[in-house]
Amino acid sequence: MAFSWKLYGDGKTPPLGEAVAPDERLSWPLTVGIGAQHVVAMFGATFVFPLIMGLDANLAIMMSGVATIIFLLIVKGQVPSYLGTSAAFVGGVLAVRAQSDSDAAVLGAILVSGVVLALAGVFIHFVGPRAINAALPPAVTGAVVMLIGFNLAPVVAGVYWPQDQWVGLATMTFVIIASLLLRGFWARISILLGLIFGYLLSVLLDVTTGQITSFDPNTGEETTRDRINFDAVGQADWIGLPEFTTPTFSVNFSLLVLPAVIALIAENAGHVKAVAAMTKRDLDPVMGRAVFADGVATVVATSVGGSPPRRTPRTSASWPPRASTPPRPTTWPRSWRSCWAWCPSSAR
Numbered sequence: 001m002a003f004s005w006k007l008y009g010d011g012k013t014p015p016l017g018e019a020v021a022p023d024e025r026l027s028w029p030l031t032v033g034i035g036a037q038h039v040v041a042m043f044g045a046t047f048v049f050p051l052i053m054g055l056d057a058n059l060a061i062m063m064s065g066v067a068t069i070i071f072l073l074i075v076k077g078q079v080p081s082y083l084g085t086s087a088a089f090v091g092g093v094l095a096v097r098a099q100s101d102s103d104a105a106v107l108g109a110i111l112v113s114g115v116v117l118a119l120a121g122v123f124i125h126f127v128g129p130r131a132i133n134a135a136l137p138p139a140v141t142g143a144v145v146m147l148i149g150f151n152l153a154p155v156v157a158g159v160y161w162p163q164d165q166w167v168g169l170a171t172m173t174f175v176i177i178a179s180l181l182l183r184g185f186w187a188r189i190s191i192l193l194g195l196i197f198g199y200l201l202s203v204l205l206d207v208t209t210g211q212i213t214s215f216d217p218n219t220g221e222e223t224t225r226d227r228i229n230f231d232a233v234g235q236a237d238w239i240g241l242p243e244f245t246t247p248t249f250s251v252n253f254s255l256l257v258l259p260a261v262i263a264l265i266a267e268n269a270g271h272v273k274a275v276a277a278m279t280k281r282d283l284d285p286v287m288g289r290a291v292f293a294d295g296v297a298t299v300v301a302t303s304v305g306g307s308p309p310r311r312t313p314r315t316s317a318s319w320p321p322r323a324s325t326p327p328r329p330t331t332w333p334r335s336w337r338s339c340w341a342w343c344p345s346s347a348r
Contacts, residue, residue, distance in 0.1 A: 063306030067297035086310030092257035107247035114298030121292025141270035245305030
């Protein structure tokens with residue numbers, strides 16, 4: 001079954017040289033802790049990109065969870081991934097917005113891309129992974145994934161950094177130090193610890209130094225406010241349903257967004273290869289299934305008004321690689337593998 005995991009050893013964090021496989025899990029408290037960190041690590045992009053594309057961020061968060069479950073069911077749990085919000089569609093969506101400021105038109109264009117992505121997954125599944133390996137070798141897929149990551153830099157610089165630079169810098173420093181100095185499970189959840197540290201630091205500064213004056217990227221003006229403010233939370237309903245949007249379809253708008261499918265195929269291939277390298281398992285047979293699942297999740301999410309999901313490997317608990325398993329031959333450059341091996345697990 002897709003959601004059937006056996007307990008790894010005694011359920012504790014694996015020592016150096018050991019790994020937790022995709023069909024294994026740690027004890028439930030540790031699993032929940034790592035899962036909480038994944039939510040924190042992915043929340044920024046999952047929330048911000050819908051805002052950039054003019055879509056409902058709350059609905060995007062809900063549909064990212066639904067999309068993740070759909071993906072894991074289709075791949076039968078063999079590729080541990082979380083589906084947030086894809087940055088690959090931002091350029092095409094902005095082009096659509098320039099001609100028609102319609103959420104329905106944007107959603108319809110993305111949904112068509114999801115259908116094409118699903119069909120590409122079916123093709124890869126039956127033709128075999130050699131086709132995609134020939135068209136998209138590791139040097140290409142790795143570069144695409146890296147460039148998509150670099151696209152997040154303007155979001156940090158334009159949205160998050162102007163709010164409170166010193167708290168942001170202190171939090172980033174804390175995460176780096178924690179990931180390097182802590183051991184075992186605590187090093188694996190350094191991002192979650194960084195969130196707690198940044199929150200407590202903000203509360204302390206609100207009490208000791210008062211309000212902060214910062215640039216608001218939405219209005220383009222400086223505002224004076226508390227760092228921590230729960231007024232909006234207090235005014236919100238305890239229980240509610242999102243506002244769903246039915247997509248509409250246009251050939252011209254679909255063609256504007258369709259090139260994103262190329263990036264998504266490369267991104268999916270890169271993620272499957274990354275998970276395979278870390279877990280020392282041959283995942284090429286499920287690569288087509290993974291691409292298909294991503295396409296289906298995109299169709300489901302955008303059919304109700306959600307943003308297009310983006311696959312990200314969730315393998316913090318699987319690092320470092322299992323030492324007892326002989327390494328599978330790979331075409332990844334040695335320097336890339338070395339860089340990945342030294343990358344803190346919380347960054348994956």
